[in-house]
Amino acid sequence: MLPKLTVLKKDIKVPEVKGVYIAVVHEYNDIYKTKDWNAYIINDKGIDLEMVIIVSEGYSETKKTAAFRKRLDKLPAKSYAKIELLQEDLFALNNAFKVSFFEGNTMLDKTYLFRKNTINLKALQTIPLMDVKGVLVK
Template sequence: MKKDIEIPKVKGVYVAVVNEYNDIYKTQDWNAYIINEKDVDLEMVIIVTDGYSENKITSKFRKKIDVLPKKSYAKIELMQEELFALNNQFKVSFFEGNQMFDKTYLFRKNTINLKALQSVPLMDVKGVLVK
């Protein structure tokens, strides 16, 4: 029976952490985004995030996005810099058509920093990207 279960690979969906200026509070903030580079909309996107290390664990944060249109992105959460000393994982589940997809994106501890910035698809900004 297990051999009959097909778990499709997630392609074209990424998570990025971007350092950007906050006009309201006049600060540089780190924000996490989900990016849909596919040519189809994603439906019922569920994101569960948490951070952990050998002796610390954060509370879970959950976010639901009804529809993430094709070739678009959405903000997941504001991230405090203290969290970067932990492994930060984003568990993402969504429907594409009638098929469910699931993937865990992991930012290992201390990998989110200004030296690790790279181009982020669709957003025209630099950030730390996990594919």
């Protein structure tokens, strides 16, 4: 008979995600001649991220959007990639971006949350690596 193994929650080490951000950027669309809000993932680390999975959805107490999924095989060090276009109607909802990726042989994940009404022109700040203004969640 094998001894019973007890693992306590405090014994599980979950690595903290640092240097990976989500930004919502207000930028000019050359094709449609409009100002659009686009979500980006930013890798400010000195290492490539592999198998990046992003699941985004908006929600409130009474509403929920469909989940949007995006996969990137690789997000190189010190780079960024566009995730999706965001309609301004979504800013009245909480917008969550659940990000999972491999850094070497370690899988990491983090949820980035833009609380309702926090994506707006008054909240713009300089976005790392992109040299643009937007709303950032670390």
